[in-house]
Amino acid sequence: MAEEVAEGFVRVRLDLSYEGKDFSGWAKQPSGRRTVQGEIEAALRTVTRSEVNFDLTVAGRTDSGVHARGQVVHVDLPEQVWAEHEEKLLRRLAGRLPHDVRVWSVARAPEGFNARFSAIWRRYQYRVTDHPGGVDPLIRSHVLWHDWELDVERMNAASALLVGEHDFAAYCKKREGATTIRTLQELWWERGADGVVTGTVRADAFCHNMVRSLVGALLYVGDGHRDVEWPAKVLAARVRDSAVHVVKAHGLTLEEVAYPADELLAARAVEARNVRTLPGSGAGSGESGGGCC
Secondary structure (H helix, E strand, C coil): CCCCCCCCEEEEEEEEEECHHHCCCCCCCCCCCCCHHHHHHHHHHHHCCCCCCCCEEECCCCCCCCEEEEEEEEEEEEHHHHHHHCCCHHHHHHHHCCCCEEEEEEEECCCCCCCCCCCCEEEEEEEEECCCCCCCHHHCCCCEECCCCCCHHHHHHHHHCCCEEEECHHHCCCCCCCCCEEEEEEEEEEECCCCCEEEEEEECCECCCHHHHHHHHHHHHHCCCCCCCHHHHHHHHCCCCCCCCCCCHHHEEEEEEECCCHHHHHHHHHHHCCCCCCCCCCCCCCCCCCECC
């Protein structure tokens, strides 16, 4: 069964972006550290003049330092709160939120929508420069400096061997009860006119550290320290390899989250909660929705 919105509540979709540099990740923490979720929930509580907190459900939890251009969340608001604030909520949030997080749209979500489980894919980009002089100061918060020349063709050849449905345990930080089976739909690299090399990574979901671990392995291929086949061999082993370096978070941005047609939202939310296994393996557990980077 798809999750039902409680009687007397309205599910609202928010589209937002943030610079992750000064946040301790997406999820609010008991330590009181500054997080994206904490800032938005506090602003929402203030502008609606509510005594209770309205919890946000996010499409993909991001780690400390990771940015987002196309993050999606939902929140269930009491009908009377939505009716009172619907027209002015976006502008009021703009006046209350800090400048490193912005909400771009606020709208009643279609029936069956779940920001996390209804998503069919998430797309990230990782940006790195191998310029011997370092990173342009104007983009230093979003681009990693790699002190070796990178061969993009080698990186693309290695990336192609990783695309498809696999157990990405070798590239994930294992979490109890969570599956590491993912479908990597797209992974490729391109050098821009400014010399910045951008990696595009798209999958149905990601497990913890998956994107940054993949990037770390492919950088070693690009700079010649490892052969083209090495990342695929690591993947096939299905165990964490100490040679795989998890690159720094600041080069990573969540660019986009995609959803199916409205009439398919509820079915997709149910599917994403199912236990995942590889053909013939009989292995796999936990939910695959959401994920981290």
